[in-house]
Amino acid sequence: MLGFVIQRLWQAMIVILAMSVLVFCGVFAVGNPIDVLISPDATQDIRAQVIAQYGLDQPLWRQYFTFFGRMLQGDFGESFVYNMPVTQLILSRLPATLELVLFAVVGASLLGIPLGMYAGYRHDAPAAKIIMGLSILGFSVPSFWIGLVLIMTFAVQLGWLPAGGRGTTASLFGIEWSFLTIDGLRHMLLPAINLALFKLAMMIRLARAGTREIMLTDTIRFARAAGLSEGTVLVRHVLRLIAIPLVTIFGLELGSTLAFAVVTETIFSWPGLGKLIIDSITSLDRPVMVAYLMLVALLFVMINFFVDLAYALLDPRLRRARA
Amino acid sequence: MTQPLLEVSGLKTHFPTAAGIARAVDGVSFTLGRGEVLGLVGESGSGKSVTGFSLIGLVDAPGRIVEGSVHYGGRDLVGLSTAALRRIRGKEIAMVFQDPMMTLNPVLSIATQMRLAIEAHERVSKAAARARSVEVLARVGIPAPESRLDAYPHQFSGGMRQRVAIAIALLHRPKIIIADEPTTALDVSIQAQILAEMKALVDEIGMAMIWISHDLATVSSIADRIDVMYAGRIVEAGPVGAVLRSPRHPYTQGLLESLPSRTVPGEELRQIPGTTPSLTNLPNGCAFAPRCPRADTKCQVMPVESAAAERTWRCHHPETQRSAA
Numbered sequence: 001m002l003g004f005v006i007q008r009l010w011q012a013m014i015v016i017l018a019m020s021v022l023v024f025c026g027v028f029a030v031g032n033p034i035d036v037l038i039s040p041d042a043t044q045d046i047r048a049q050v051i052a053q054y055g056l057d058q059p060l061w062r063q064y065f066t067f068f069g070r071m072l073q074g075d076f077g078e079s080f081v082y083n084m085p086v087t088q089l090i091l092s093r094l095p096a097t098l099e100l101v102l103f104a105v106v107g108a109s110l111l112g113i114p115l116g117m118y119a120g121y122r123h124d125a126p127a128a129k130i131i132m133g134l135s136i137l138g139f140s141v142p143s144f145w146i147g148l149v150l151i152m153t154f155a156v157q158l159g160w161l162p163a164g165g166r167g168t169t170a171s172l173f174g175i176e177w178s179f180l181t182i183d184g185l186r187h188m189l190l191p192a193i194n195l196a197l198f199k200l201a202m203m204i205r206l207a208r209a210g211t212r213e214i215m216l217t218d219t220i221r222f223a224r225a226a227g228l229s230e231g232t233v234l235v236r237h238v239l240r241l242i243a244i245p246l247v248t249i250f251g252l253e254l255g256s257t258l259a260f261a262v263v264t265e266t267i268f269s270w271p272g273l274g275k276l277i278i279d280s281i282t283s284l285d286r287p288v289m290v291a292y293l294m295l296v297a298l299l300f301v302m303i304n305f306f307v308d309l310a311y312a313l314l315d316p317r318l319r320r321a322r323a
Numbered sequence: 324m325t326q327p328l329l330e331v332s333g334l335k336t337h338f339p340t341a342a343g344i345a346r347a348v349d350g351v352s353f354t355l356g357r358g359e360v361l362g363l364v365g366e367s368g369s370g371k372s373v374t375g376f377s378l379i380g381l382v383d384a385p386g387r388i389v390e391g392s393v394h395y396g397g398r399d400l401v402g403l404s405t406a407a408l409r410r411i412r413g414k415e416i417a418m419v420f421q422d423p424m425m426t427l428n429p430v431l432s433i434a435t436q437m438r439l440a441i442e443a444h445e446r447v448s449k450a451a452a453r454a455r456s457v458e459v460l461a462r463v464g465i466p467a468p469e470s471r472l473d474a475y476p477h478q479f480s481g482g483m484r485q486r487v488a489i490a491i492a493l494l495h496r497p498k499i500i501i502a503d504e505p506t507t508a509l510d511v512s513i514q515a516q517i518l519a520e521m522k523a524l525v526d527e528i529g530m531a532m533i534w535i536s537h538d539l540a541t542v543s544s545i546a547d548r549i550d551v552m553y554a555g556r557i558v559e560a561g562p563v564g565a566v567l568r569s570p571r572h573p574y575t576q577g578l579l580e581s582l583p584s585r586t587v588p589g590e591e592l593r594q595i596p597g598t599t600p601s602l603t604n605l606p607n608g609c610a611f612a613p614r615c616p617r618a619d620t621k622c623q624v625m626p627v628e629s630a631a632a633e634r635t636w637r638c639h640h641p642e643t644q645r646s647a648a
Contacts, residue, residue, distance in 0.1 A: 216383070222426035224381055226491055227413030227443040230405075236439055240430045315430050316475040 001312070001319075008308065012301045019297040020071065024064050027289050036284045037080055067290070076291035081283050086291045090273065094295075095175045096166060097265070097272030100188060101257045103179065104195035109250055112200045116207025117234060117242075123212055131204060138201030147194040147267040154190060162187050164269035191268040195261060199253050206249055210242030243314045251307035259296040327354035328531050329378070329499060334391035334401075336370075336377045343603040347373040347386065349555035355499065355531050360522075362546030362563060363535045364578070368599045370555040371535045375501045378533075379416050380408040395499075414444045417492035421504040423484035427476040433460075433487055434472045440491045459490045464520055482513035489521070496528055503535045518545055539578055543567050551575045554600055554610035561634030571634070571641040574611045609638070 038050055051057050055066060070077065076086035119128040155163035167187030170180035178184030214220060215238065223233050262274035269275070273292065280288035312319050336348035348370045355361050365371045376382050378393050380400065393400040396415065400408065412418075420426045428436055437456040441447055447455070453472065460468035463486040476484055485505060492500055502521065506514040522545050525532050536542050542549060542563070549566050551559040551574065559572040570576045577595035579585065586592050597614035606612060612622035617640040626639045 218420050218422065218425040219428050221376075221381060222418070222420055222488070222491075223428070223439070224409075225379060225412055225418035225420075226440040226494075227409050227411075228439055229409060229443065232439060232443070236431070236435075237428055241428065243430075316432070317429060317477050 004308075004312070008305050012305065015301050016294070016297060020068060020294060021064070023290055023293040023297070024067055025060070027286055027293075028060060028063075030284065030286075030289075033080060033284050033286050071294065076294075077287040079280075079285055079288050081280070081285045081288075086287045089288065090276070090291055090295060093271065093273050093276045095177060096270060097258060097261055097274065099177055099179050100191055100265075100270060100272060101195065101254065101261055103188060104192040105199055105250065105254050105257055107192065108196040108199035108253075109203050109246070112203025113207045113239075113246060115200075116204035117211045117238065119204065120208035120211025121215065121230075121234060121238075123208070128208075132208070135201040135204040138197045139205075143194060143198060144263050144267060146197060147191075147264055150190050150194055151267070161190050163190075164267075166271060191264050191270050194264045194268070195257060199257070202249060202253070203246065206245055207242060210245060211238055214238050214241045240314065244311060247307055247310045247314065251303045251310075255296075255300045255303045258299055328357050328359075328395070329355040330392075330394040331355075331374075331378070332392055332394075334374065334377060334393065335389045336373050336382055336386060337389050338386035338602075340603060342601075345386075345602040346555050346605060347602055348377055349605075350391070351552070351555070351557055352391075353550050353557065353560065355533065357498075358525070358529050358531055359548065360525060360532045360534060360546045362542030362549040363533055363552060364537065364539060364542050364549060365552035366537055366578075366599050368602065369552040370602075371537075371552045372503050374552070375418065375503050375533060375535050378501060379412050379418065380405075381412075381418075410444070413440060413492070413497070414495045415497055416499045416501065417495070417497040418501040418503065419485075419488050419492045419505045422508040423476075423481060423488045424508070426488050427484060429476050432473050432475055437472075437491055437494065440494050444495055455494065456490075459493055460487070463487075463490045463493065463524070464516075465490070481509050482517065485509060485513075485517055486520075489517075489524075493524065493528070497530060499531045499533065500525070501533045501535070504537070506541060507536070507538070514541065521545065539567070539582060540584065551578070554605055555602060556610070556637065557635075558611065558638070559634075559636040565632075565634060569642070571636040571643070572611075572638045573615050573617055573640070573642070576642060577614075 033054075034047065034051055034056065037054075038047060042050075048057075055063060058066070067077075074087055076090075078084065079086050079089055082089055115131050119131045122128050151163045154161045165187055166178045166184060168181045168183040169176035169178050170184070171177070172180060178188050211234075219241070220233060220237060223237050224230075228236075258273070260274065261270075261272060262278055264270065265272045265274035266278065273295075276288065277292050279285070280292070331354070332352040334348055334351045335346070338345040338347055351370070351374055353361065363371045363374065373382065373386070377388055378400065380388075380403065382388065388401050391401060395411070400411065403411075427433075431439075434453060434456060437459075438449065438452040441452045441455060456472055457468045460472065465471055465483060465486055471479075476487070479487060485508075489505070505521070506517050509517060518541055521532070521534075524530070532545075534542060534545055546563045548561065549563045550557045551566070551572065553574050559566060559570065559575045566575065567579065570579055574595070580593045581595060583592060595614055600606070600610055600613070606623075608623040608625050609615070609618070612618040615622065619640075621639045624639075626637050628635050628637050629641065
């Protein structure tokens, strides 16, 4: 197990290194930030001075090494737009996205897996057919539209829930969180539902397909022949057997939602990372873009690592191969 | 005669399919006495496995028992509630399946699987469940059961896995064990071991056993009586020695003659011509008639069951010359 962890850490470092090169060169190719930073009527002297100040007169490889060296110290430079350290800027936005996404993805899984298992177990029941019908809807209706409908219905017409913002936050470990207050939770509910619907549909379909397949195997027949109750069969046998694809999708969805909750955050004016990156792209705020993309790479590397650990916990057959 | 342990009569299990109703089990009757070993023999698709599943109500939907009864312990198991059936499964009547690779859950340790099987019928402490599991594993011939208990199925060989499955079936000392081709997926040498041990266990615990197999050779070495199934019906039944020495039904004869061990070396292997009939489209008369060397117009009508000297057969033209029975 220790060998596995070391091996994965090594791989993670290589991934991060490769990503840093790609991100840096990619963002370099996007455009010249100087045009955005200084007014077009500035003198040539001032222009050269600013370019030198940001180190943009250096060759690309030297700029990269400067960037990489600073990154190792957690320094991504200063935002051109906000005039504050990027690391601080991103960390101030991360909790908002983190709590929203965790709420949505965990909620979708906790709800979707039992619903999907039921739909697979009783695949002929009317309730199962309704669940599956709704899951198709969750898959195919675009989330920006659902977001707008949610606002129209619950915020505008019924007036039950707020249409945007984070609401009141409370502090925990020195970070502001919405989920600690009733008002914050009320603000979080609609965007979380909006984010969760697609994932809910996916979890339902995965759990259903897995359950249907497993229910027909001799493993289940043998468990039933031993007199196990249907509940025990479902929870102890079926859930364990379908867990690997569920964990995989959970990890992937968690990562991609953290990185790209942009649409929902924009619709509900949720001050998270998604809104930050969209603003940075439009204003060519290079340090923010680079730091954000590196953060996304790091998140995926970390999530994949934990998913792999979960595999080993869930399936003993994978333990020996990896050890 | 004393009351049999299990009495199956007129059992019919049908599966509705797009092509019509598949009569997997179509009027099967037999009895099983205490401590008796009954061999249920037939080709694939003859309905022998479905018969086994029907006894404990484990027929996969949309299949269902449409007629008949399974009397056990003063009750008819057909039509019993799911909860009542569940209390019988594993406790009174246990079952072992063909492929131990498929029956054990690959992601749960042997200890967990055995504990779940114990807890299905009793409330026991973890330690007690462990102790009992170790004891039963030792009984089925697992070496060092204490240390093997926490292993997972993939860490066992095929034969050992089947022993574990048998151990799970034996946890509650059932009165009847239904063994559905438990040796088919194993190496020949392991087959012989498992066969011998099953026989010893049955004698030791005093269980009755229904041994389902397509292999007459294994059945002849373990069973007291034999039921030969063809297309959902029992075509011949009787004490194993008598049936195998002088089969009455041409199908039993065909099965016996197609045993490789009965062929003189160098000669071509014999086989029964044709294939098993489609269960959705059975002929009105004897289902074996299209493949039978002795069939004639009489066979268009379903033969009634004849009986003599503990034996029954269902044929218009039974073999009677070698009447050693």
